[in-house]
Structure formats: C-alpha cells, structure tokens
Amino acid sequence: MISPALLRQIPVLTFATLAVLNGTAAALAHASNRGHVLLLPTQHYLLGGAIAVAASFLALVLLPPEPFARMMERRKLLFKLPFDGRTAVSSLSFLFFAALVYAGFFGSRDPLANPLPLVIWTLLWVGLTLLHGVFGNLWAWLNPWYGPWRLLVRLGVKESGHASLPAVAGYKPALFLFLCFAWFELIFVAPEDPTILAAAVTVYWLFTFLGCIIFGFEAWTERMEFLSVFLRMISQISPFTAKPFANSNVIWLGWPGSKLMRAKPLPLSGVAFLLLALSSVSFDGFMHTFTWLSVIGINPLEFPGRSVVIAPNSLGLIMMFVALAGLFFAAVWLGEKLVGGKDWRKAAGLLVWPIVPIALAYHFAHYLTALMVDGQYAIASFSDPFFLGWDLFGTAIRHVQAGIVLGSDAAWYIWNAQAAAIIGGHVLAVSLSHLVAWRLHRSARKAALSQVPMALLMIGYTVFGLWLLSTPSIG
Amino acid sequence: MNPIGNQSQVVGNGITRRDVLKGIGAGAALLAAPGFVRYSQAQTSEPIRIGFQCHRTGIGAPYGRWYDRTTAAAVKLINEAGGINGRPIEIVIEDDGTDAARGSEVVEKFVRQHKVDLVYGTLFSHVVVGSAPTAGELKVPYYVVSEGYHVASGKMNRYCVQPGITDVKAQVRSVAPWIANNLGKKVTLVYPDYAFGHDHRDYFAPAIEAQGGQVVAMVPIPPTETSFTRYLPQIPRDTDVIYHVMVGPAVLTFVKELGEFFGNSGPKLFGFIDSLEAVDLKSPGLEFLEGSHFWEGMPRYAQADMPDYEKFYREAIGLDDNGASVNDARDISTAAHMFGCWETLHIIKRSMEACNYQGPQDRQALIEATEAMTEMEAGQEHPQGKKVFDGRIHQVFGEQNISQVKEGRLEVVHRTSIEDGRYEPEGDYTKMSF
Numbered sequence: 001m002i003s004p005a006l007l008r009q010i011p012v013l014t015f016a017t018l019a020v021l022n023g024t025a026a027a028l029a030h031a032s033n034r035g036h037v038l039l040l041p042t043q044h045y046l047l048g049g050a051i052a053v054a055a056s057f058l059a060l061v062l063l064p065p066e067p068f069a070r071m072m073e074r075r076k077l078l079f080k081l082p083f084d085g086r087t088a089v090s091s092l093s094f095l096f097f098a099a100l101v102y103a104g105f106f107g108s109r110d111p112l113a114n115p116l117p118l119v120i121w122t123l124l125w126v127g128l129t130l131l132h133g134v135f136g137n138l139w140a141w142l143n144p145w146y147g148p149w150r151l152l153v154r155l156g157v158k159e160s161g162h163a164s165l166p167a168v169a170g171y172k173p174a175l176f177l178f179l180c181f182a183w184f185e186l187i188f189v190a191p192e193d194p195t196i197l198a199a200a201v202t203v204y205w206l207f208t209f210l211g212c213i214i215f216g217f218e219a220w221t222e223r224m225e226f227l228s229v230f231l232r233m234i235s236q237i238s239p240f241t242a243k244p245f246a247n248s249n250v251i252w253l254g255w256p257g258s259k260l261m262r263a264k265p266l267p268l269s270g271v272a273f274l275l276l277a278l279s280s281v282s283f284d285g286f287m288h289t290f291t292w293l294s295v296i297g298i299n300p301l302e303f304p305g306r307s308v309v310i311a312p313n314s315l316g317l318i319m320m321f322v323a324l325a326g327l328f329f330a331a332v333w334l335g336e337k338l339v340g341g342k343d344w345r346k347a348a349g350l351l352v353w354p355i356v357p358i359a360l361a362y363h364f365a366h367y368l369t370a371l372m373v374d375g376q377y378a379i380a381s382f383s384d385p386f387f388l389g390w391d392l393f394g395t396a397i398r399h400v401q402a403g404i405v406l407g408s409d410a411a412w413y414i415w416n417a418q419a420a421a422i423i424g425g426h427v428l429a430v431s432l433s434h435l436v437a438w439r440l441h442r443s444a445r446k447a448a449l450s451q452v453p454m455a456l457l458m459i460g461y462t463v464f465g466l467w468l469l470s471t472p473s474i475g
Numbered sequence: 476m477n478p479i480g481n482q483s484q485v486v487g488n489g490i491t492r493r494d495v496l497k498g499i500g501a502g503a504a505l506l507a508a509p510g511f512v513r514y515s516q517a518q519t520s521e522p523i524r525i526g527f528q529c530h531r532t533g534i535g536a537p538y539g540r541w542y543d544r545t546t547a548a549a550v551k552l553i554n555e556a557g558g559i560n561g562r563p564i565e566i567v568i569e570d571d572g573t574d575a576a577r578g579s580e581v582v583e584k585f586v587r588q589h590k591v592d593l594v595y596g597t598l599f600s601h602v603v604v605g606s607a608p609t610a611g612e613l614k615v616p617y618y619v620v621s622e623g624y625h626v627a628s629g630k631m632n633r634y635c636v637q638p639g640i641t642d643v644k645a646q647v648r649s650v651a652p653w654i655a656n657n658l659g660k661k662v663t664l665v666y667p668d669y670a671f672g673h674d675h676r677d678y679f680a681p682a683i684e685a686q687g688g689q690v691v692a693m694v695p696i697p698p699t700e701t702s703f704t705r706y707l708p709q710i711p712r713d714t715d716v717i718y719h720v721m722v723g724p725a726v727l728t729f730v731k732e733l734g735e736f737f738g739n740s741g742p743k744l745f746g747f748i749d750s751l752e753a754v755d756l757k758s759p760g761l762e763f764l765e766g767s768h769f770w771e772g773m774p775r776y777a778q779a780d781m782p783d784y785e786k787f788y789r790e791a792i793g794l795d796d797n798g799a800s801v802n803d804a805r806d807i808s809t810a811a812h813m814f815g816c817w818e819t820l821h822i823i824k825r826s827m828e829a830c831n832y833q834g835p836q837d838r839q840a841l842i843e844a845t846e847a848m849t850e851m852e853a854g855q856e857h858p859q860g861k862k863v864f865d866g867r868i869h870q871v872f873g874e875q876n877i878s879q880v881k882e883g884r885l886e887v888v889h890r891t892s893i894e895d896g897r898y899e900p901e902g903d904y905t906k907m908s909f
Contacts, residue, residue, distance in 0.1 A: 032537070034724040038701065039731065039760045109589075110568040112531055189577050192532055192570065290699045299669050301698040301723045303534050304601050305574025402540060403805025408758045410805065472701045472724050475534050 033369075034473050036411030042470035045415075049423040049462045056427045057434070057455040061448040065438040072261050072435060075241070075254035082248045086140065091147030097205070099385065104198025108387040111192035115385045118378035120197060121185070126367040127375065129234055133360040136242060137235040139228060143221070144205065149212045161216030165223060170269035175276060177226040179317075182280035186287065187313045189306045226273075233274055234363075236260050237356045257357060257432050261439065265349030274352050275325045278359040283320040285366050285468035287313050288475055303474050328352070331457045335450035339441060350440055351454065354432035358461065361425025365418035365469060369405040376400045415469065422465040430458045522565035523558070523827070525820075526585030526594040528606065533573030535599050537753055541809045542596055542620070543568070544800075545816040548791040559824045560832065567591060575605025582609045582617070592835060593823065596620055596816060607635040614909065616841050618823060620815035622646075622772075624674065627870035629902015633909050634838075636845050636869040639819030640772065640812065641862075641896065644678045649875045649896030650745070650770050651682035653889050658743045658768065659715020660688040665706070666720045668695035675720045675747075701725040707736045714742045719750070726750050727760040734763030743767065748775070748878075748885075753807045757883035764880045768888070771876040772811035773859045774798075776884045788817060788858035797884070814859045821856035822848070839909045845869075846905055863893050867903040872896055 060068075104116035111117045132138060140146075153159050184191050184200065191197060211220040221228035236259045241252040266274070286292050287309075293300040296312040306313075329344075332351055336344040376398065383396035390396065405414060433454055438447035527546060530539035546566060554563045567589045571578040578597065585591045593616040597603050600623035607625075610617035611632035619626065619637050624644045626637040654662065662683055666672030672695060680690045694709045703725075710717060721729045733744075744767035756764065774781075775798035777789065792808070793801045800806040822845065830837060830844040846866035853861045862873040872893050878885035 032724050035727040035754070036758065036760075038724060038728050108568070109570075110529070110531060111570050113568070189574060190570070190572055192572075290701070294699050299698045301667055302601070302669060302671065303573075305533060305572060305577060307574050307576035399800070399802040401803045401806070403800070403803040403807075406753075406807070407755055407805045408760075472699075474724075475536075 032475065033406060033411045033414075036408040037415050037470050038472065039408075040412065040415055040470070042415070042466065045419045045423075045470070046463050046466045049419065049426070049466050050459050052423050053426045053430055053459045053462050054455070057430050057451065057458075060431060060434040065435060065444055065447060068431075069261070069435055069438060072255050072258040075252045075258065078240075078251045078253050080245075080248055080250050081242070084244065084247050084249065087147050087150045089141040089147070090143055090145065091151075093142050094144040094147050097144040097201075101198050101202055101205075103385045103387075104194040104201070106387075107194060107385060108381075109194060111194060112374070112377045113381055113384075113387065114194040115378065115381040116194050116201075117192040117197050118374055118381050120201065121192065122371060122374040123378055125185070126363065126371045129231065129363050130360070130371075132231045132235040133237050133357075133363075134239075135235075136238040136240040137232050139231040139235075140242075143225075143228060145209055145212055145221075145225075146217060148209065149217050152213060157213055159216060161212075161214055161219060163214055165215050165219050169223065170267040171223055171229065171273045172269045173224045174226045174229040175269055175273045177224070178230065178273060178276055178280075181226060182276070182283075182317060183314065186280065186284055186317060187306070187310055189310070229270075229273060230277055233277075233356060234360055236263060236353065237360055257354075257428060260353040260356060260432055261435060263350070263353050265346050266352055267349060268345060271328075271348050271352040272321075272325060274355055274359065275328055276321050278355060278362060279321040279324040280317060281359070281362045281366055282324070282464070282468065283317050285362075285473075286320065287316060288473040289468065290472040290474075292316065293474070300472070300474050327457055327460075328355075331453040334453040335437070338452070339443075339446040339450045341441070341450065347437075347440060347450075350436050351433055354429045354436060357425045357428040357432070358458075358465075361421040362465060364421045365465070368414060368418060372404050373400065373402050418469050419466055422469070423462060426458050426462040426465075430455055433458070520562040522563045523832075524565050524567055524589065524591040525823070526582075526589060526591035527566050527568045527596045528571050528578060528581050528585070528594055528602070529568050529596060530573045530598060530602070531568070531570035533571075535573035535602075538598050538809050538812065539570075539573075541753075541813045542598060542816050544808075545792055545813040546596060546820065548793070549817040549820040552791060553820065553824055559827045564820075571597070571602055571606075573599050573602060575601045578602035578606040579609040582606045582615070583613065586613045586615050590835075591615070592832070593618060593838070593841070595819060595823065598622070598812065600625055603635070604631075607631045610634045614838060615835075616838055616845075618819050618845075620812070620819050622812060622815070627865075627868045627901070629868060629900070629904065631869070631904075633904050633907045634842060636842065638822045638845055638848065638864055638869070638871045639817075640815030640871065641873045641875070642870055643674055644898060645870075645872055645896030646747075646770060646772070646875055647675055647678040648682040648898060649891040650877060651679060651688070652686050652895055653877050653891060654716060654718070654745055655683060655686035655688040657889075658745060660686075661691045661711075661713055661715045662688060662718050663692040663694060663710045663714040663716070663742070664690060664718050665694045665696065665710070666718075667698050667722060669698050671722065672696075672720060675718075679718060696721065698723070701728060703729050703732045704736065707733065710742070716743045716745055717741075719744060719746045722750050727754075727758065730763050731760040737763075745769070748772075748811045752809050752811055755805075755807055756880060756885065761883075765883070766880060768877055768879050769885060771878050771885060771887070773814045774876055774878065774885065774887050775808065775810040776886070778887050782853070784853065784855045785858045787855055788814070792817075818851075818857050818859060818862075822851075825856075842909075860890070861893065863897075865900060867905055868900045869904050 100116045100119055103114055108114045208225050211224055237257050239254055239256045241259060242249045290300045296309060298309060329348060332348045333344045336347050341347055377400055379395050380398045383393045384390045434447060434451055437451050441447050441450060529543060530536055550564045550566055558564060569581040569584060571581045582594050585594050594610060595618040597606060597619045598621050600621060603619045603621045604625055607617055611634050615634060617635045620640050621637060622640050622643055624642045625631060626635055627642045664676055666675050676693060683690060691714055692709060692711050694706055696706055746769050748769045748771045777796040794808055795801050795804060798808050798810045826841055826844040830840040832841055848864040851857050851862040860874045862871045864871045874893055875891040876887045877889040878887045
C-alpha cells in the first residue's frame with residue numbers, strides 16, 4: 001500500500017534524520033500523560049496484580065470445581081426476538097459503509113474530521129469490539145456483506161456457494177488476513193489517511209463479497225473474514241446468547257464467559273488467530289515503550305515517525321506473536337505432560353478460549369483514551385460527513401474535549417480503570433481456564449496440576465500488561 | 476464565553492462551520508448542497524488555498540490540535556476582514572503523522588492534487604527537514620512554524636521560510652544576559668544527551684560566557700533515563716543556577732527528584748517551557764518549580780498588564796486565564812509555540828498583498844516579498860510582540876519572555892530585547908536561485 005511517492009522519499013527521510021542529529025532540532029517530546037503515570041505507585045499495582053491472579057488460582061485449587069461448573073451452566077431465557085433482521089440491518093450497514101467510503105474519497109482530508117478513519121479505527125475496531133464483549137455477536141447483523149449477498153441469493157446465486165473451502169486451511173486464511181490488518185494498523189505509515197483507507201476497505205469489501213459468492217456466506221465468514229472470526233471469538237465472553245429459531249431469535253442470559261465452557265476446541269490455526277489478536281494489541285503498547293525503541297536504536301525523545309521503523313516493527317509484531325504463542329503452547333504442553341494428557345492439541349484448542357477476556361481487557365486498556373477523544377471527533381464528523389458545511393446533528397462544531405484524558409487526575413482514573421481491566425481479565429481467564437481443564441480431565445487434582453504452567457503464564461502476562469501501561473513511552 | 480472559542484475545525488472554504496451556519500441562518504443547513512459552502516460568502520474570486528501540513532497523528536498530535544485551533548481563528552479573522560486581496564483563505568488539512576517521509580509526500584499531494592498556493596504550518600524539525608527539499612523541488616513556498624534552527628542555518632532552500640516564530644538559537648542566547656545578571660554567573664547545564672540538548676549546550680555556553688558567566692558543569696542525561704537521582708550529585712555545590720531542558724514523559728519525575736535532592740535549599744532553576752508545554756504547572760510533582768524561572772515564547776497565563784491585542788488574540792483562539800481552552804479547563808494550550816501560526820498567516824497575507832499575488836505563477840514574488848520584510852510592529856497581527864525579519868536567513872527575531880512560577884502560574888518578569896537573541900547569519904538564501 002505504500003505509494004511510489006512515499007518510497008521515493010525514504011532517502012529524503014534519511015537525510016532528515018541525519019540533519020536533525022547534526023544539531024538543528026527543536027525537540028518537543030511531549031511530557032504526555034505517561035509522565036503523570038510515572039509518578040503513581042504503579043509497581044504496587046504490578047505486585048498486587050500478580051498476587052490477585054495467583055490467589056485466584058490457589059483458591060480454585062482448594063475449592064471443588066463442580067459447583068462453579070454448575071453455576072456456569074445456569075442461564076436464563078430473556079426474551080424472544082420475533083424476527084430475523086440480519087438482512088435488513090446488514091443492508092443498512094452496507095449503505096452506511098458505502099457512504100463512509102464516499103466520504104473517505106471525497107470528504108475532508110483531515111483524519112480527525114473525516115468519518116471513515118474515525119469509524120473504522122475508533123468506533124469499529126475499538127468500540128464495536130468492546131460491545132461484542134458485552135452484548136455478543138452484533139457483527140452477525142452489522143456486517144456489510146450479508147444484506148447485499150442475500151439480495152444476490154434471491155437473484156439466483158447459490159446460497160451454499162459454488163465451491164468448498166478446503167478444510168485443511170482451517171483458520172489460516174483469517175490468520176493471514178488479520179496479520180495484514182494488524183500490520184496496516186500498527187506499522188503502515190498512514191492508515192488514517194482517508195483516501196488510502198477508503199481504497200483499502202473497498203478492496204477488502206470486494207474481496208470478501210466475492211468470497212461469499214463463491215464459497216457461501218457462512219463458510220467464508222466462518223473461517224476467512226477475519227473480523228467475523230475475531231468478533232465471534234470476542235463475543236464468547238458476553239453473557240448474552242442469541243439462538244436462531246425459525247425466523248426468530250431467542251436471547252439467553254448467562255454468566256460472562258459461560259459460553260466459553262461449551263465452546264468446541266479450536267484447531268491450531270484458530271488458537272494462533274486468537275493469540276495473534278492478543279499479541280498485536282500487546283505489541284501496539286510495546287512498540288511505543290522506551291524499552292523497545294532503545295532495542296531498535298531509536299531515541300524515544302525524537303521519534304522520527306512510522307516510516308523509519310517499518311522493518312523493525314514488522315519484525316517485532318511477528319516476534320511478539322511467536323513469543324506469546326510459544327509460551328502458550330509450552331504452558332499447555334507442559335500442563336498436559338504433568339497429568340499424562342494424551343492430546344495437547346485438543347487441550348490447546350480448549351484452553352485458548354479463556355484468553356478471550358484477556359484480549360478484551362487489553363483492547364479496553366490500550367484503546368480507552370483513543371475511544372474517549374477520537375469518539376468525540378467521530379460524533380462531530382457525522383454532522384458533516386462529506387465536508388460540505390452541513391450540521392446534520394448539531395455536532396459539527398462541537399469542541400472536542402481532549403482534556404478528558406489530560407492531567408494528573410485523568411491519569412489516575414485512567415490508570416486505575418486500565419489496571420482493573422487487566423487484572424480482572426486475567427483473574428477471569430485463570431478461573432475459566434481452570435474450569436476448562438476440569439471439563440477436559442474430569443478430575444480436580446488433574447485440573448489443578450495441569451494448570452500450574454498456565455497460571456504462571458497468566459501471572460506473567462498480568463505483570464507485562466500493567467508494565468506496558470506504566471513504563472515510559474512515547475505518545 | 477466567546478463563541479469563537481468553540482471552533483476547532485476549518486471547513487473547506489477556510490471558515491468555520493459556525494460561520495457558515497451564522498451566514499445562512501437557522502435551519503438553512505437543509506439548503507446546503509454540494510458546492511454551496513464554497514461560495515456562500517459571496518466572494519467573487521476563487522479562494523487562496525493554503526495547504527496546512529498538520530501533526531494530526533503521531534507524537535506531534537497534542538501540538539497539532541492547538542496549531543489547528545490557532546489557524547482556524549486566524550483564518551476566520553482574515554476572511555472576515557475581506558481575505559487576501561479580496562479572496563478568502565481556504566485551508567486544506569493533510570495529516571503528516573509527524574513523520575518526515577509522510578510529510579514530504581503530503582507536500583507533493585498539496586501541490587499536485589490539491590493545487591494549493593503554498594504549504595504552511597509544520598512544527599517538528601524532522602518533518603520540516605524532510606519536507607523542505609520536496610517543497611524546493613516543486614517550487615512551492617513552505618512557511619514553517621517550527622522553532623528549530625534548521626531554517627536559519629541556511630541549509631534549507633529558497634522556498635522555506637520561518638517568519639512567525641523565533642528559533643532556538645536566538646531563544647537560548649537571549650535569556651543568557653538576564654540569567655547572568657539576576658540568577659547568578661555559575662551555571663550547571665542539565666540536558667538530554669542528544670541533538671536538542673546539545674543545541675542548548677552549544678548555544679548557551681558561549682552566550683553566558685559573553686556575559687561574564689561560566690558553565691561550571693555539564694550533566695548530559697541519556698534520553699532513555701527515567702530516574703535522575705544518580706546524576707544530581709554531579710551538580711557542583713557552588714552552582715548558582717541549574718539550566719535544565721529535560722523533555723519527555725520523565726520530566727515530572729526529574730523535577731520531583733530534583734526537589735527531593737535539594738529540599739528547601741539549592742541553586743536557582745532556569746528552564747525552557749518546552750519541557751512542560753501543555754502540562755498543568757499545578758500538577759503533583761512540580762511543586763519544586765515554585766519560584767523558579769522559565770523561558771516562554773508567549774505567556775501561557777493571562778498577565779495583569781497584557782496589551783489589548785494580546786487579549787484579543789487569546790479571546791479569538793478561546794484561551795482562559797490559565798492558557799487552557801475556554802471550553803475545557805484541562806486542555807492546556809501549547810501557548811509558547813502556536814502564536815507562530817497566527818503571525819505566519821498574517822505575514823502570508825501581508826506578503827501576498829505586497830506582491831499582488833494572483834496565483835502559483837507569483838510564488839517566487841511571494842517569497843521575495845516575505846524576504847523583503849524587516850520590522851513588524853506588535854499588534855493584532857503580531858500579538859507575541861515586535862519582530863525583525865532577516866530575509867537572508869528567512870528567520871524572524873523577536874522578544875522573549877522570562878517568567879517566574881508563582882503559586883503554580885507563570886508570571887512574566889522580564890522581556891528580552893530583540894538584540895539579545897540576534898546572531899551573525901550563517902547563510903544567505905537571497906543569493907540562492909529559485
């Protein structure tokens with residue numbers, strides 16, 4: 001996606017960096033809110049987080065798992081939705097998407113005034129993901145393909161598609177697509193540029209739509225369309241379940257995470273997918289730390305911009321995934337070894353589900369401030385989406401309250417919310433993991449023993465997560 | 476509350492959305508259709524298009540937000556007064572991501588795609604240095620608001636000018652006489668050990684020596700350092716003044732540890748507000764700064780004896796008495812830098828009027844008109860104060876503020892003279908070809 005013009009400028013950039021280093025710099029490295037966080041007693045939180053996760057694990061070891069497992073199975077019928085609105089909602093979503101793409105190409109060039117980048121990066125990637133953790137799989141209705149695809153089915157396109165996706169591919173295509181997405185978001189020089197983003201989402205929409213036509217909507221969104229895969233996984237933590245029944249939906253309420261108890265084991269590529277999702281958000285935090293910038297030889301006080309760190313950050317993104325996946329599989333393998341388990345692959349496929357609350361917690365913690373500020377820009381942009389001077393909702397000149405995330409008070413509240421999410425996510429994960437292990441082995445002793453390596457990993461990841469949010473960083 | 480303070484975005488025709496609505500009346504937004512806005516001001520001419528290379532994302536974003544607000548306020552004022560040569564200004568914003576390569580690409584987009592008359596508004600040095608060659612190649616005027624010495628050094632090109640903000644070399648030199656005469660002659664420099672810190676070291680040491688002062692110690696601190704207690708014993712006991720220019724997230728820790736180290740005694744402190752731009756001076760950890768002095772490009776806090784034009788400027792942008800947004804007391808402005816946007820836009824206006832600018836064919840004449848400028852009087856167009864422009868090095872010189880922290884606010888105690896900061900030019904752009 002890098003334009004030739006940009007590539008031509010790389011030598012210019014080298015010159016720029018050298019010139020700056022030769023002493024013409026006005027360094028304006030901002031003190032930023034991390035400065036306030038550095039003054040907080042964050043090391044106590046790191047210790048407290050580790051103790052909380054360890055204590056949760058020990059409590060589970062000492063308590064009999066059956067009552068918890070029974071409790072998790074309890075659910076309550078809430079109501080029946082007497083219709084299936086997927087086609088209608090998805091069609092509207094498609095129209096909204098088309099308008100956004102139009103805005104991307106022809107609206108404001110300012111990424112904080114154009115609704116496309118604000119919707120994609122803030123409302124969808126951050127906001128909608130968090131909503132999936134609470135309300136369940138909204139994407140099944142909101143995706144912009146189902147409605148147009150239904151229309152084609154009515155016109156004669158085969159519902160089941162014209163070909164079958166090879167089963168052997170598993171989640172590998174979605175894994176690859178998610179990696180591309182994460183690279184575009186985290187490494188590419190200008191993912192917020194409205195034109196570039198409009199082109200990217202258009203290509204992806206067409207690619208997916210074509211896939212739905214050829215292989216059928218269900219098959220394609222089951223294992224290929226990475227957002228469907230990701231959001232469906234995240235929605236497993238939600239207390240709500242919608243069961244399609246004839247032309248209606250029955251909505252159930254259960255304990256958060258209880259769906260994970262019943263989830264089928266993921267194939268290894270599915271396990272890798274979820275771990276990639278978590279590791280990419282982790283890397284988003286890590287790549288801004290002084291620690292990482294020192295490793296790649298960048299002075300964090302004069303960060304030269306994304307174009308200079310494309311290669312090391314691409315490598316870092318992959319390495320973070322490899323490290324997390326390596327630790328996860330090692331913890332599962334060792335745990336199974338300790339209790340004489342036969343099938344560590346199946347165990348990994350089940351034990352990855354409890355990672356979902358951690359992924360959601362990371363998502364919340366890392367993107368909280370972006371959601372709070374850019375969410376306001378998004379609201380403002382809706383009033384004048386095409387940059388024509390409209391004020392459709394009276395929000396066009398809304399003064400964005402950036403101060404909501406600024407200053408020592410905000411830093412305290414945000415840090416505590418982030419820490420609560422990270423620690424809470426890991427406590428839930430360690431608990432769910434224990435129940436999954438009990439389901440797998442049907443023995444309290446074996447479940448406890450098999451989970452020792454995983455509990456250690458989760459304690460480590462809790463500390464890592466809190467460290468990421470409290471260590472010196474840029475931006 | 477001043478309604479102007481509400482505006483944070485400039486729309487396609489260079490005026491704020493509110494103006495559009497005011498102009499066409501309540502409910503008339505329904506009438507708005509494509510093409511409507513651009514001509515709603517009944518201008519007979521096409522607008523002057525200014526490409527605003529804005530740090531919307533990346534590490535410069537906190538500055539970009541306020542550069543945007545200042546730009547919006549200045550453009551509104553100019554357009555309300557009839558624009559430039561009867562033509563309104565239209566601002567086209569492109570985000571450079573605070574990235575040099577992207578910045579250069581954006582300059583190209585401005586010229587080839589957006590057909591702007593000129594490019595303006597860049598702050599971060601590396602983006603300026605990365606973009607200026609492209610501006611030179613495409614022969615488009617590039618008015619930066621960057622504070623770095625790179626323009627004045629003579630290393631850019633004929634198209635790159637910095638007429639609205641002084642450079643760091645002049646700033647550092649101008650504070651030396653006051654420090655020597657008021658705080659003491661034995662100075663210890665504490666600075667981050669890279670280009671920015673080295674600039675201060677290299678510019679300040681000769682300047683203080685010229686005043687009969689002496690640098691008794693230099694304490695360079697690695698940029699990745701986040702705890703400073705082990706460096707503080709390097710400060711000699713007979714130091715009168717610590718000149719500190721730490722930047723980045725660890726600044727608050729630095730000040731806190733300085734306070735813990737010296738307690739109620741210790742040398743006097745002199746710093747650059749760059750360290751704490753947009754940070755509330757009443758933040759926990761900064762208590763030790765009480766009574767210390769800072770350089771400020773323009774006062775953040777409203778001063779008792781502020782001239783009317785400065786009040787007008789603050790009101791137009793929407794600043795409260797603490798230098799924060801009137802709409803959001805926690806959103807503290809980048810006051811020491813953003814005035815440069817306001818002044819630069821007024822200089823563009825004056826230059827275009829001087830050369831009767833008609834279109835891109837007059838770009839060279841525009842640069843020559845700016846180069847021909849000399850004195851700029853303080854007033855509504857130059858609210859920061861009087862200035863002198865040196866056309867040879869494309870750099871403006873001005874008065875600087877030395878402010879003291881009193882009860883968590885900065886109070887201006889001295890204004891340096893323009894001469895305090897001037898230096899021998901190292902180049903002459905006017906001898907370069909276009």
